[in-house]
Amino acid sequence: MTHIERNVSGGVAHLHMVMPDRLNALSDGMLAALQEALDDIGASPDIRAVILSGAGKAFCAGHDLKEMQAGRQAEDAGAAYFADLFARCSKVMQTIQTIPQPVIAQVHGVAVAAGCQLVATCDMAVAAEGTKFGVNGVNIGLFCSTPMVALTRNVPRKAAFEMLTTGRLIDTVEAKEIGLINKAVPADQLAAATRELAETVAAKLASAVRVGKRAFYEQATLTTAEAYAYSGAVMVENMLNRDTDEGITAFLEKRKPDWA
Numbered sequence: 001m002t003h004i005e006r007n008v009s010g011g012v013a014h015l016h017m018v019m020p021d022r023l024n025a026l027s028d029g030m031l032a033a034l035q036e037a038l039d040d041i042g043a044s045p046d047i048r049a050v051i052l053s054g055a056g057k058a059f060c061a062g063h064d065l066k067e068m069q070a071g072r073q074a075e076d077a078g079a080a081y082f083a084d085l086f087a088r089c090s091k092v093m094q095t096i097q098t099i100p101q102p103v104i105a106q107v108h109g110v111a112v113a114a115g116c117q118l119v120a121t122c123d124m125a126v127a128a129e130g131t132k133f134g135v136n137g138v139n140i141g142l143f144c145s146t147p148m149v150a151l152t153r154n155v156p157r158k159a160a161f162e163m164l165t166t167g168r169l170i171d172t173v174e175a176k177e178i179g180l181i182n183k184a185v186p187a188d189q190l191a192a193a194t195r196e197l198a199e200t201v202a203a204k205l206a207s208a209v210r211v212g213k214r215a216f217y218e219q220a221t222l223t224t225a226e227a228y229a230y231s232g233a234v235m236v237e238n239m240l241n242r243d244t245d246e247g248i249t250a251f252l253e254k255r256k257p258d259w260a
Helices: 028-042 065-073 079-098 114-121 136-140 145-152 157-166 172-178 187-202 206-219 224-239 242-252
Strands: 004-009 012-017 049-054 103-107 110-112 124-128 132-134 183-185
Touching (some): 004 028, 012 028, 012 187, 028 079, 049 187, 079 114, 079 145, 079 206, 103 187, 110 114, 114 132, 114 145, 124 172, 124 187, 145 157, 172 183, 206 242, 224 242
Parallel strands (some): 012 049, 103 124
């Protein structure tokens, strides 16, 4: 089964999750396919932005509950399988943020539980109006503890805690208000709007965006003083880049930069 369709054009890689009958659940196969695709993209200097979308009526409905229940049949009641599953999922999420290219979620239908985690993890997100988001595992007795990691790093704590403890779904208006998504557009404009954002990013100096993405996540874990010291060093590194020199010179000379 092909879990991921991959297309690359104009410096933008589009990863399309294709398991519509399971609402693109993060099954063992889907996680493996995502990890492989992200690893390949991260090592590809010609790719400058990534779009992640889902087939069918949903972006992603979270983990595959049928697979998880099947894991209980082991002698340890599934403990080893569950630990491995959440470790593999966490690796995918961390890879999204450690590859040098910005990753944009193109979201429609529903994005719940680990699917909402996926949206929160991506560097940016564009959603179709009417999309529903939630970390609703609590409704079936499973607190969304790993999705919580990404969610609490994206939205205000009280909003995250309410979503986690009530299982309430939010719409695109609220998702935009709390910062879970960048923008919401009519469903028939979703692909074009996401592509436009990806192409805008892909048109920038790739080396600057790459160093910037790394710095964005690194500085967020530091104290203010540490963050300024670290980001200052990053700016020096960026300024010494030949193409940055050319970009500034071109701006001053009112011409387009001749980037290598």
